[in-house]
Amino acid sequence: MDPNTALELVKQGVTLLLLDVPQYTLLGIDTQMFSVGPAFKGIKMIPPASHFLYYSSSTRDGKDFSPIIGFFIHAAPSEVIVRRWDQQQERLVKVSEEEEERYCQAVKSLEFDRQLGPYNLSQYGDWKHLSNYITKSIIERIEPIGGEITVACESGIVTNAPKTAMEKALDEQMKSSKFLTSVENSQSRRCYYTSIPCVIKQKGIHGQELTSLNIDKTQLLESLLIKDYGGSEDVLLGELQFAFIAFLICMGQSLEGFLQWKALVNLLFGCIEAPFRTRTQLFTKFIKVIYYQLKFGLEKDHTDTSGAATGLSALLDDSWLSADSFLHHLCKDFFSLMLDASSVDGHLLSWTRKLKELLENNLGWEFQRNSAVDGIYFEEDDEFAPVVEMLDDPSCN
Template sequence: RRGGAVLCLGVPAGTIFGIDCASYGVGPKFMGLKMIPPGIHILHFAPTNVKKKASAPKTSLFVTIKEAEVLVYRWDKSLEGLVEVTEEERRQYTTGYRRLDFDAKLAPYPLRLQRVWESLTPHLSPKVRAKLEPIQKFRVVPRQPLPAPKELSEKLNQTEEQKREKSFISTSMASKGPPDARMESKGDEKVVMQLEHKKAKKMETEEGENTLMEKEKKEKKTMNVENTPAVPPPLVVRRRFYSRLPDSLEAIKAAKKRCKALQTEMDSLRNTLNALEVQKILGTCKKSSGKVLDISAKKAGSSDELGKEIKAKKERLTKMDAKMRSILASVTTCHMDKSEGLYALMNKEYPGQSHGVLGELEFAFCSFVFGESFEGLEQWKKLTRLLCSCDKAVDEKPDLFAAFTQVLHSQLHAIPRDFFQDCISKENFLHDCLKDYLEILKNSQISGQHRRDHDKLQSLLKTKFGLVFVFEEDSEDGPVIVELTEKQLAELKLS
């Protein structure tokens, strides 16, 4: 009674259709799914040509189903996908569903896989789904023509073989042509008659071959026109608006620009400071490089005032130098620690939603695994790489990364066992990300349940994938940490 339903009208028999972690080949009586638990689910389907045994790429659609709600979609033959029906049609089909008119044609939701789906999407909220996949936003993706059927390929191969055989016959007969003209000049009538007979026979053979080849060309042309598969119609998919992650290159360019401006100001200040020191030594006000120094005669006559001016400029130069070092350090940190980029993403895209980033991570992963979306794969890679490179944020936001560790554990459960051994996926981005993340957790201050989840993640990597990461221990050649005094810290403060 609490479960919802999705009516899919007019889906062709043989279409690959699935919901969440399950996928089936539907029959002619299929009209949808029932007994669906409330929440967010993904529908994924692929049009299939049963005769040619070929299927198109999958298309996925996220839906939010409320308690006892009925969603109605119709299969569009020209677009080869599900589209929404009108509100009037939805009310009519909902009434029919309440009367159990379609109950025998609805497949039950696979409850045995419900827990697996919930473990993959614990943070995918309706707000996150509405942000990433707004309603009625579509994009047309052109398709490539389907490969030629097996029978057509065999006929084409036979035609090529026959053509080669005819060419060989023609060449062999041409090699048996008339002898030199010297034999004809001897006047041997018998030889001349034989040659004329051979010429006539050769002409008949060549005419027959030409007729046969023209006939084969016509048959081949007709066969290509009739049997060559047409280009399938364009694929219509829902457009998804993934978050744009902060670009580290842009941050580096901005930092370089700030450093350049700061360096120019520091050079000018050093020149002024050098001139003031010379002036203090000489005790007179002089011109420097054709410019009069910005010091009054009264200040020039007082060595105390001049000393204060020099001291103030030295302090300012020290602060500017500390600021320069801070900017350069931020550039280095931008490569090693992505915490600031994570904070910027959360404040811009998910203000007030502490786990919104994890919801988008789960959305992208499910789009890739179940919907075969390349965009989902790229966004999943970017977010995983970002979250696995946040050294400072692990201690500052322990709840977020405790949840991320659990999500990562669930996603690795859904990945095939040979993912890190396959010739295509081995040495992929996930190997380095996991190594960096486990090293960060090892050196962090996590405890309790988060530490136990960390141990479970390591155990899964070892038992399922055979991955054991070895981290370098601290050695004598490592960096030396120096504690600064309060005076030194005060000097390093930014202006």
């Protein structure tokens, strides 16, 4: 990070004052996670932006932990956010306005400064790539009542739906959690994600036309953008990032987040016409988003202060990352679509190739590309490679 940028972030830094958090509690913000020490009172020098705070209470010896609870915050420059640990509920709660004002003044007078740990700015770049479309309005749009995202509120999400091996494991984890018995009205505390149809059904449409609508989800994408996202591509991408963070940063404990992320990825990768004609810039941004999500998730060096590995490869079972997974099939079809096209935007093609290389190098996945003529294979750099058209869009650089 540029020194001037870092200095500016320090000057405008947000303070998260966390009172009475017990020792050994696992606590994280964004991509950073640590174990609470005896003098801990919070985190300082947090860049003003959207962030995700999450925690897990422990037994007195620090060996066993409850399911993770997380929530998003959107912090303004120099803001002080105050939460207090409720011992009976084992969770962070808001304080009264009077208390908050008193503690804000104490923080600004540096009364807590020695007990505040600094936000690790060296990891802020990773977080920005994972959350750059998440705004205050998106948080307010999706977050559950009370703001808390936890496995305890997700029981029975996919009772009647077919499950992958990973989904079954997460569902069993939820059912076996002793924390579930202490949560009332959990259904009202689920996230307000957009409903993404798996299969398109329309009255008056039958046969080949209906089949075509399900093969190419461009029309469904357009309909959802207008009806549910107010025509904003960035709101859709913000929901994609929100769902991914709720799942991954919560260390795999939000099945609801995973299912929404999977539904949106299925929707976007299932479009054939949109990447070339109607939504080229959206798809360039989408590929960048999923590239950084998978790049972060597949890194094997994510650890908390206890030395435990975190990240996608540490959290998901092998079947999710296998060459027979839903993601592999979606990517294979999309890569073939892009790389076999006669004309494609240069920015989109460039990021598609980066994503393809990431999956090939990190997972060993193979994406053989066949021509439309008798299955003859052509190299990407030969005369049959797609024509590159560079659109003048600085936001896609």
